[in-house]
Amino acid sequence: MRWSRLFIPTLREAPADAEVVSHKFLLRAGYVRQLAAGFYCYLYLAKRSLLKIERIVREEMDAIGAQEIYTPEVHPAELWQKSGRWEVMGDDLFRLKDRWGRSLCLGMTEEEVMTWIAQGELRSYKQLPQIWYQIQPKFRDELRPKSGLMRVRRFTMKDSYTFDIDRAGLDAAYDKHYGAYCRIFNRCGLEFLPVEAHSGAMGGSESHEFMVPAEAGEDWVIECAASGYRASLEKAVTRAREPETPDPEGTGSPEAFHTPGRKTIEEVAEFDGSPATAHIKTLVLVAQGKPLMALLRGDHSLSETKLQTAVGTDDVRPAHAHEIGEWLGAAAGSLGPVGVANMRILADAALEGRRNMIAGANKDNYHLRNVTPGRDFEARFADIREAEDGDTDIASGEPVRRRKAIEVGHIFKLGRKYAEALGLRVLDKNGKEVTPIMGSYGIGLERVLTGAIEQNHDDRGMALPVSIAPFETVVTPVNVKNEEQRKAAETVYQALRNEGVDVLYDDRLERAGVKFKDAELIGIPFRVTVGKRIADGAVDLSERATGESVGVKLEEVASVLRRRIEAAGPRA
RNA sequence: CGGGGCGUGGCGCAGUCCGGUAGCGCGCCUGCUUUGGGAGCAGGAAGCCGGGGGUUCGAAUCCCUCCGCCCCGACCA
Numbered sequence A: 001m002r003w004s005r006l007f008i009p010t011l012r013e014a015p016a017d018a019e020v021v022s023h024k025f026l027l028r029a030g031y032v033r034q035l036a037a038g039f040y041c042y043l044y045l046a047k048r049s050l051l052k053i054e055r056i057v058r059e060e061m062d063a064i065g066a067q068e069i070y071t072p073e074v075h076p077a078e079l080w081q082k083s084g085r086w087e088v089m090g091d092d093l094f095r096l097k098d099r100w101g102r103s104l105c106l107g108m109t110e111e112e113v114m115t116w117i118a119q120g121e122l123r124s125y126k127q128l129p130q131i132w133y134q135i136q137p138k139f140r141d142e143l144r145p146k147s148g149l150m151r152v153r154r155f156t157m158k159d160s161y162t163f164d165i166d167r168a169g170l171d172a173a174y175d176k177h178y179g180a181y182c183r184i185f186n187r188c189g190l191e192f193l194p195v196e197a198h199s200g201a202m203g204g205s206e207s208h209e210f211m212v213p214a215e216a217g218e219d220w221v222i223e224c225a226a227s228g229y230r231a232s233l234e235k236a237v238t239r240a241r242e243p244e245t246p247d248p249e250g251t252g253s254p255e256a257f258h259t260p261g262r263k264t265i266e267e268v269a270e271f272d273g274s275p276a277t278a279h280i281k282t283l284v285l286v287a288q289g290k291p292l293m294a295l296l297r298g299d300h301s302l303s304e305t306k307l308q309t310a311v312g313t314d315d316v317r318p319a320h321a322h323e324i325g326e327w328l329g330a331a332a333g334s335l336g337p338v339g340v341a342n343m344r345i346l347a348d349a350a351l352e353g354r355r356n357m358i359a360g361a362n363k364d365n366y367h368l369r370n371v372t373p374g375r376d377f378e379a380r381f382a383d384i385r386e387a388e389d390g391d392t393d394i395a396s397g398e399p400v401r402r403r404k405a406i407e408v409g410h411i412f413k414l415g416r417k418y419a420e421a422l423g424l425r426v427l428d429k430n431g432k433e434v435t436p437i438m439g440s441y442g443i444g445l446e447r448v449l450t451g452a453i454e455q456n457h458d459d460r461g462m463a464l465p466v467s468i469a470p471f472e473t474v475v476t477p478v479n480v481k482n483e484e485q486r487k488a489a490e491t492v493y494q495a496l497r498n499e500g501v502d503v504l505y506d507d508r509l510e511r512a513g514v515k516f517k518d519a520e521l522i523g524i525p526f527r528v529t530v531g532k533r534i535a536d537g538a539v540d541l542s543e544r545a546t547g548e549s550v551g552v553k554l555e556e557v558a559s560v561l562r563r564r565i566e567a568a569g570p571r572a
Numbered sequence B: 001c002g003g004g005g006c007g008u009g010g011c012g013c014a015g016u017c018c019g020g021u022a023g024c025g026c027g028c029c030u031g032c033u034u035u036g037g038g039a040g041c042a043g044g045a046a047g048c049c050g051g052g053g054g055u056u057c058g059a060a061u062c063c064c065u066c067c068g069c070c071c072c073g074a075c076c077a
Helices: A021-028 A044-063 A077-083 A111-121 A167-187 A265-272 A304-311 A321-328 A417-421 A445-455 A483-498 A512-522 A532-536 A554-567
Strands: A032-036 A039-042 A074-076 A095-097 A103-106 A130-139 A154-164 A193-196 A207-213 A219-223 A230-232 A255-258 A280-287 A290-297 A316-318 A344-348 A357-360 A366-371 A380-382 A401-415 A437-444 A473-477 A503-505 A526-530 A538-543 A549-553
Touching: A021 A032, A021 A445, A039 A044, A044 A130, A044 A154, A044 A167, A044 A445, A074 A077, A077 A103, A077 A111, A077 A417, A111 A130, A111 A154, A111 A417, A111 A437, A154 A167, A154 A445, A167 A193, A167 A207, A167 A401, A167 A437, A193 A219, A193 A230, A207 A219, A207 A445, A280 A321, A280 A357, A304 A316, A304 A344, A401 A417, A401 A445, A417 A437, A437 A445, A473 A483, A473 A512, A483 A503, A483 A526, A483 A532, A483 A554, A526 A554, A532 A538, A538 A554, A549 A554
Parallel strands: A290 A344, A344 A380, A473 A503, A473 A526
Antiparallel strands: A032 A039, A074 A103, A095 A103, A130 A154, A154 A437, A193 A207, A207 A401, A219 A230, A219 A401, A255 A366, A280 A290, A280 A316, A357 A366, A401 A437, A526 A538, A538 A549
C-alpha cells in the first residue's frame, strides 16, 4: 500500500486523556479514535492488526476441529432469564426493548444462545463432541471503562463452546483449547502465563486464565520461576514468610494489657515492640446473614475469593460497626477470638501451630498477650490469605513473584449449568436421556493487541511482533524528489510484493526524519531505507525492535527480508 | 455511585482568581528554499471558549443547571 493514499493520522503529542502506554500509542499512531467512553473506532492500522490476530485465532481454532459459526449480537431476554443471568449480570448487561416492548440484551458471552442451538438440534451422543466458535463483538456496560482498549464496553471476542457426552470428553476439549491458546499467543508474539484461575463460588470446576505480564494490567499473577508454579492471585496457594521472631516460650494464659488509642496492628505493634507477625488480625464479616470471624496473621491480607470458597458462598460482606459492637462488645481495633462463642471462627492456615500471639481483647483499648490458637479459642483453619511477594512456593520452597498482568484469554469447564437450564438432552448409547457437559473459552482480541504493545514498545512508539503488525515492512525512500531513489524504492516495493511480503510504501513527500519517526511510532517491524547508498546499489534494512541496521544489495533485499520475516515464526 | 480532575481551532496548552476586541507551540493550506532523524522563511485558513439559563452596559472569565471525558475507589471475563 502507498502511504500517501492511506489515512494514518499520527499525532506528535498524545491526547491528555491517555494514561497507559498502549492507549497513548494507539492514539498517537493513528490506530484508534475514541467515540465515547469505552467505545472505540478502529482505523486502518488497528483493523489490519486485529484482522491478523483474528486470522491466527481462526487457524488455530480450525486446527482443533472447531467450527466457526455466527450468532446475533442481540438476544431475547427469555434465554437469559432461563439461565438466571438476566438477574445475575445486573447493570453490566446492556438491555434494550424493541418496538413491541419486548426485552432484549446485547450479548456479553453466548452460552445461552449456543446452548439454545444445541438444545434444538442435538439428539444423540453420536453427534458429540461438538466445538463451535465465533469471532464477534461483545458488549459489557462496564462500570468504569479505562486504559484505552484494555477495558471497554464493546470488544471483539473469540468465544467457543464445547458439548461432550461425559467428563472425559470435556477434559479432552479443554486440553485442546489449552493447547490452541498457547499456540495462538505464541504466534502473536506475546509473553504469557497460563494460570490456574478461580472458578467461582458456585460449583465451577477447572479454569485457566491466560495472562500477559504488563504494568498496565489489572490482574495479578503469582509466579515461581524455579518450579514453574503460576496462579492468579485469587487462587494462588503459597507458603507464608516465616514470622520475624519466634513465638515466645511459655504456657501462660491470655493476659490483657492496656493499649490506649492503638487500633491498627501497626500501632499496637509499635506500642509494645512486637512484630506484626506476632499479631492476630481479626475481621468480622457477615456470610449469608450470619456473623463470621476471620483471623489472619497481622501482616497478611484477606483474600475475599478464598474466603468465599472456604465458606461456600459469595454472599459475604464486612460487618457494620454497630453489628460488631453488638456481637463483640468492642469496636474494630480491639477485636479478637478469645471467648467468642456467638459466631463461626475461620483462621488462616498461617496461624496454625502458632503460640502466644497478640490479639484484641474485645474490650476497647485492650489487647491480649499469650493467645494460642487451638488452646485459647477454637477455629477452623483454611487458606484465606492473599499470596504476596516474599512467600515461597509450596513445591520448591523457592520465592514467588507477584506480577501485574492483562487477562487475554480464559478457558472454563462449565459443567451442565446451561444445558440443564435450557433443557439440552441427548440419548446415550443405552437409549437413556443424558445432559451433555459443556465448556466455554474466550479470547479478547483487542487485549492481545494491547498486551503486545505493552510488552513491545520504547519511547518512540510500538515495536509490534511481525505476525500481528499492520504491515511487515515499510519501504522508505529518503527523498522522493530524487528520481534515482524514487525509482529504486518503487522497485524494492514491487519486489517485496512479489515475494509475498506485506509491505507499506512510504511514498509521501515528507522529509526523511518525519517518515522515520512515523514508521517507528506505528511499529512496523522492518524498514528498508532507500537513500544515497543506492548509488552503490545498496539499501539499508533495519529492525524496529532492536534498532539494528544492515546494508543489503538492492536485488537481494526482498529475499533477505522474506527469510527474516519467516524466521520470526508463522505469519497470520 | 463516593472522591479528585478536566472540557478554549486537529493535538498540546495559556488566558478564568481580579469580567473589557480569544492567544501560544505543533499540525493544516499556498509559495520559495531545503532533503538520511519530527527543516527555514513568507503569506494564509481554521474557534457559538461543552450545552442551556442567569447576573451585567459587557461573560471563556461570576452564579445556577445539565452533559461529556479522564483518574482513584467500590465492582468485574
